[in-house]
Amino acid sequence: MKQNKKLFLILIVFVILPLVAVYIIGLLSEIGKFNFSTETGKVILNIGIWISILSSFVIIVLNARSQTPKSFWYTIPTTFIVVLLILFYFGYSLSHFGF
Numbered sequence: 001m002k003q004n005k006k007l008f009l010i011l012i013v014f015v016i017l018p019l020v021a022v023y024i025i026g027l028l029s030e031i032g033k034f035n036f037s038t039e040t041g042k043v044i045l046n047i048g049i050w051i052s053i054l055s056s057f058v059i060i061v062l063n064a065r066s067q068t069p070k071s072f073w074y075t076i077p078t079t080f081i082v083v084l085l086i087l088f089y090f091g092y093s094l095s096h097f098g099f
Contacts, residue, residue, distance in 0.1 A: 003066045007059050007073050014055035015080055022048035042091075049088050056080045 022045050029036045036044075056077035063073035 003062075003068075004070070004073075007062060010055060010059055010062070011076065015052045015059070015077070018048040018051045018055075045091065046088070049084050053081055053084050053088075056084075 025034065025044060026041060028034055029041060059073060059077040063069050
């Protein structure tokens with residue numbers, strides 16, 4: 001399998017898909033299909049974010065080890081990492097604000 005296809009597959013399956021799954025689970029729990037507590041929803045969100053962050057690091061490392069590294073595969077995962085860490089920080093700090 002070519003390097004670009006492998007990195008694209010990792011991006012879709014391990015970075016974007018967990019975030020979409022967490023979003024859909026959140027919507028379904030608001031509707032009432034799942035009887036999650038708030039803490040369970042936070043745990044699922046944290047797991048999805050950390051899977052995406054770690055998978056973005058894997059993409060960066062695999063791109064660095066390839067014979068012809070492409071700047072695209074540095075830019076997209078780094079952007080995901082920054083955005084997800086900001087989201088994680090704000091979500092964590094607001095949930096422990098004291099409300």
